[in-house]
Amino acid sequence: MKIILSIILIYHAVSGCYSKISQADKLLLDVYMETRCPDTQVFIDDQLVPVTKLLGNYVEVTLYPYGKAEEKFVGNKWEFICQHGPLECQGNTILACAISMTNQSIYVPFTSCLMRDLNPLSNFRSCCEQFKLDLNLVNKCFQGQKGNELQHHYALATSSLVPKLVYIPWIILNKVYTQANQDQAATNLKALICKHIKVPPPPECS
Secondary structure: OHHHHHHHHHHHHHHHHHHOOOHHHOEEEEEEEOOOOHHHHHHHHHHHHHHHHHHHHHEEEEEEEOOOOEEEEEOOEEEEEOOOOHHHHHHHHHHHHHHHHOOHHHHHHHHHHHOOOOOHHHHHHHHHHHOOOOHHHHHHHHHOHHHHHHHHHHHHHHHOOOOOOOOOOEEEEOOEOOHHHHHHHHHHHHHHHHHHOOOOOOHHHO
């Protein structure tokens, strides 16, 4: 009986260590992306979605939906020219709004959902319904000043990168860009995250 009790206590102690990760111990993963970029879609679907499901407690993911877009201030708002055309600007703004209203457990898979159609307006409603986002609130943001300001925020963040982004997606670990991390993230994000986890590696990394 004592042996069984000891095993149970050890299990709960270990599982508690894995589940209670302080903010300071989390890895920071920044992904600079575009909603109509094929390489971004592959990365989101094949790497980011499964890894955040598995190791989401250990990594804080920040998406920057802007990429190689350009902006200019016209009248009383910002206007954007996106690499893959106006539909991409719409998708970027929709995603920016969704990000501002949710957390990564929602906005990472929401991104994957939104990018499944080249026209983000085609599945905007169904993706909001799937992930229980308030369609009216997201649409109000997308159509209004808030969405415009969010895109400008991402424009500033992207333009301040050192080094400047060269291609999309541009992936940064712990606020420092390296080509090695970029390459590994694109092909085996799980291994990259597990290699850099600050606390004892969880069972998912074995």
